[in-house]
Amino acid sequence: MKTDRPFIAPRSFGRFNYVSTLALYQREIWRNLKSWPDTLLDRGFTTLLYLIIFSVAFDHIAGTPAEMSVSAFLAPGLAIYAASERAFEAPAFSLIFDKHEHMIDDILMAPLSAGERVLAYTAAAVTTGLAAGIIVLIVGCLYSGTIPGDPLLGLGYMILSSSLFGLVGIGTGLFSTRWDHYSAILSFLVLPLSFLSGTFYAVASLPETGRNLVSLNPVYHLIDGFRWAITGFGETQSPVGAIVTTGLIITFALGLTRLFARGVRLKP
């Protein structure tokens, strides 16, 4: 029996530890999609409710072309809202829960660099967001009878939106010490931002100053772009929003990597 060679040799990895990153990603995915009745069914059903009440209450949404039905206008907005909100919730819940249960040490002790951690959490947020968003989009399109015009472009916009909100979620998860903080950011920041950025109305119906204000909001451009990709009705029709969002995503990702590296509110 050889005794000069150790049983367990430390694994050597190059600059990017893809095994650990993949493991963290898979664990986050599994954890979030384990509650799939909540994630997928609930949101599909609530979207259906929204579509029904708006269709009954309104014949036509102000500012939209006359031949566009209420539900056809709303369906893409609701889909990208579902994706964004789910993408925000997933990492925020995960981080706060781990911190409370002191399971965060498992993440911190793994041989992952800060950038890899941010990558894994963001990828998980995007995947979870897409799962919810696609289900809601299918429900919405079935109800309103829309066939997506440019699904790939729509997918691109949904990925951008999920990444943005996912990064905001990671930041929330890092800084929150109590569920109150998470709930406050969800209710007072994420929800208003998603709802009031053109999900339920067309900008043409707003007065001049309102229109200018809204066009400064990147989330509005994402929603508008996504709606354009799905239904062919878009008000801005320019890639400026996508570019600005990409810039924001890169900034947030770099900032969060720094925060993870310093262990803000993670290490005592």
Added chain:
Amino acid sequence: MTLAPIDIDAPAPLLRHLGTINRVGLWTLYVKEVRRFWKVGTQTILAPMVTTLLFLAIFALALGGASRAVGDVPYLEFLAPGLIMMVMVQNAFANTSSSIMISKVQGNIVDLLMPPLSPAELTFGLAAGGVTRGVVVGLSTGALMAFFVPLHFVHVGFVLFHAVAASLLLSLLGVLGGMWSEKFDHLAAITNFVVTPLAFLSGTFYSTERLPGIWHSIAHLNPFFYMIDGFRYGFIGHADGNLWVGILVLAGVNAALWLLIHMLLRSGYRLKA
């Protein structure tokens, strides 16, 4: 260290005499339920206010500049009481259901079952806590909405009765939901597939007159419809359905739920192993 001397001739401690109603216990339970939501006021009172205002904003924006009226009332004035009622009932349900659910999960449901409280007192204490939350949320949301939508009281009695009756109904439903659920998923399912649809599809956002034939009849079978109809009547003086039928339905459903919960508490359904 010397211990205090025990006087073995002193009389034994007396059991507290409770009488027919355990007033101290009932009050304690009620205060506990109220403090439970008051302590996290940002989540329980402030957040619903903001969300309801958001709803109002969405509908106002979807309208655009169009002036739509339901009957002789502008659409937003028609909508506002419905939104207030909706937020009241959602919060009343959440209060009781989360209270029982969290106690079950954390294991301190014994603190609810062991004290000398009869099933009626338990039901009363829990339900009163839920009604208080519903009414507090309703008042604060209504006050906030009054800045944006003119709210007039035409028949205050209807407003008060329906506010309390609706909160009570949903508090009792919350007690049932909390007792029945074994995991938070079950509670979420009840909230999302029972309470929310019934609340949304009850004529809050539109007048049921707009619904065709059979849907109109189905809408009138929904107790939530009567809650909102009567509550809204107190503000705008116009009702879609029969008001007295509504009052009877609410009183009847409340009584039935109360009896059911009383029976279940006595038998210890899913609370006592």
